[in-house]
Amino acid sequence: xxxxxxxxxxxxxxxxxxxxxxxxxxxxxxxxxxxxxxxxxxxxxxxxxxxxxxxxxxxxxxxxxxxxxxxxxxxxxxxxxxxxxxxxxxxxxxxxxxxxxxxxxxxxxxxxxxxxxxxxxxxxxxxxxxxxxxxxxxxxxxxxxxxxxxxxxxxxxxxxxxxxxxxxxxxxxxxxxxxxxxxxxxxxxxxxxxxxxxxxxxxxxxxxxxxxxxxxxxxxxxxxxxxxxxxxxxxxxxxxxxxxxxxxxxxxxxxxxxxxxxxxxxxxxxxxxxxxxxx
Amino acid sequence: xxxxxxxxxxxxxxxxxxxxxxxxxxxxxxxxxxxxxxxxxxxxxxxxxxxxxxx
Numbered sequence: 001x002x003x004x005x006x007x008x009x010x011x012x013x014x015x016x017x018x019x020x021x022x023x024x025x026x027x028x029x030x031x032x033x034x035x036x037x038x039x040x041x042x043x044x045x046x047x048x049x050x051x052x053x054x055x056x057x058x059x060x061x062x063x064x065x066x067x068x069x070x071x072x073x074x075x076x077x078x079x080x081x082x083x084x085x086x087x088x089x090x091x092x093x094x095x096x097x098x099x100x101x102x103x104x105x106x107x108x109x110x111x112x113x114x115x116x117x118x119x120x121x122x123x124x125x126x127x128x129x130x131x132x133x134x135x136x137x138x139x140x141x142x143x144x145x146x147x148x149x150x151x152x153x154x155x156x157x158x159x160x161x162x163x164x165x166x167x168x169x170x171x172x173x174x175x176x177x178x179x180x181x182x183x184x185x186x187x188x189x190x191x192x193x194x195x196x197x198x199x200x201x202x203x204x205x206x207x208x209x210x211x212x213x214x215x216x217x218x219x220x221x222x223x224x225x226x227x228x229x230x231x232x233x234x235x236x237x238x239x240x241x242x243x244x245x246x247x248x249x250x251x252x253x254x255x256x257x258x259x260x261x262x263x264x265x266x267x268x269x270x271x272x273x274x275x276x277x278x279x
Numbered sequence: 280x281x282x283x284x285x286x287x288x289x290x291x292x293x294x295x296x297x298x299x300x301x302x303x304x305x306x307x308x309x310x311x312x313x314x315x316x317x318x319x320x321x322x323x324x325x326x327x328x329x330x331x332x333x334x
Contacts, residue, residue, distance in 0.1 A: 168303055223310070230300065230318045241304035241314075249310050256313040263317040 003143075003179055003187040009150045014093030016192050019044040020085050027078055037078060038070040041085065050088045050277070051081070057276035058269040059116075059134070083135040086194070087115075090139065091277060099148040101156045102237050105278070107145060109234025111138050112274055117224035117266045124262060125220075125253040133220060136201045140221050141236040143185025143202070147173065148237070159237055169238045170206055182206060207245035219248035227262060233270060293322045 007013065022040045026032045042048050048069055055072040056064055066072045073081050091108055099107070118137030122130035148155050158176060162169045173180045186203025197217065204214035205221045214222070222245060228234070230241045254262070297319055304311055 165302065226304065226311075227314060230297075230304075230314050231321065232300070239300065241301050241311075243304050243306075244308055244311050246308060249308070254310075256309050259310065259313040260317040260320065263314075263321060267321065 001177070003184045004191075006150050006177075006184060007146055007188055007191065010146055011149075012097075013146075013149070014097070016086075016093065017044065017047070017089045019047055020082070020089050023082050023085055027082060032078075034070050034073055037073055037081075038068070041069050041081070046092070047085060047088050051084055053276040053279065054084055054088070054273070058272040059276070077131075080131050083132065087135055087138050088277075090142065094145060097149060099145065100152050101148050101159050102235065106234045107141070107236050108277065109270075109274055110228060110236045111141060111234070112277060113228040113231075113233035113266060113270055114138065114140055114221065114224045116269050116273060117227045117262065118221050120262050120265045120269075121220045121224055121252060121254055124258050127216075127220070132197075133217065133224075136198060136217055136221050137224050139185070139189065139198065140202055140205045140225060141181060141185065142188060143181035143183065144236050146184050146188055147181050155237075162237070163239060165240075168240060168242060170242070180206070206242065207248035214248065216251045216253075219245075219251040222248045223252050223254065227259075227266065231263060231267065233266070289326065290323060293326060294319060297322065 019040065023037065026037050026040055041051065051069065051072060052066060054060075055066040055076055056062055060076060062075060066075055076084070095104065097104070115134040115137035118133040119130055121127075122133040127133065154176065158169060158172045161167070161172055166172065170180050170182070182203050182205060186199050189199045189202055200215065201218045201221055204218040205225060207214045207219060207222045222242075226242055226244060229238060297315065298305075301311070301315055305315075
């Protein structure tokens, strides 16, 4: 079975809401107006409301000062708004699907925490476009959700083996299926026509040495994933801290004495941002 | 058991739980050691805060 065939086996696999593509189309026009962009978003009240909650959350630090979509776009920026809509849309699309083996809430808590940690690493290391790292981290394990939905019994067995300390879940996936949740996630996002940079990060976030072709963004998400697993912030199934890829660590550019700051910042933002997503 | 014995027993349990979580990640890399120390410090601080709240 290939990753594409596996994705095809998920019953009623959600697609991205049209509002994401509409916003994307508006932003392709170099002469777009804020009014036009805001109107497109406001046609989806649930997404608009969550967008306002996120804009006022610890993700940006404007607490309570953003009361309209137009103001949110002005303060946060249009590309960032597109990423927030994407994150909100993906979470909504999967929210009601039963996964059985893991708690959906815990899965998204892990994803949100990884997004925050990735963004904090980007900030600590002075990366360009640091806000983009949030969406990289948020979606890094989306392929595992597909695996749980497509192969509930088989993934349940792998989880038991993992919890009996027989190995990392990602390695058990590879042994059982011939591919991992990274490839499945990359294939899913490619099918959704999402940006190649995002697809690349999701498809290579465990890094696995030089031959993986993982870039700095994937390396940042890799260490963010280690960090939030170490702090037990939600879970996408694994209970163990993944193995550090040393070459990835070198690409991240973080200093060891910055790790406590990374952990403290991520923890401080976590509950507030989770509440903005779920309330 | 006196308070200090209880505290050191509690700290040992927190450390053991963290070591279990790190069991397949631990290979002596400074970044992994740094992450372990940061997590242990946070766990101990939270544990102290919880005890303080209870009292």
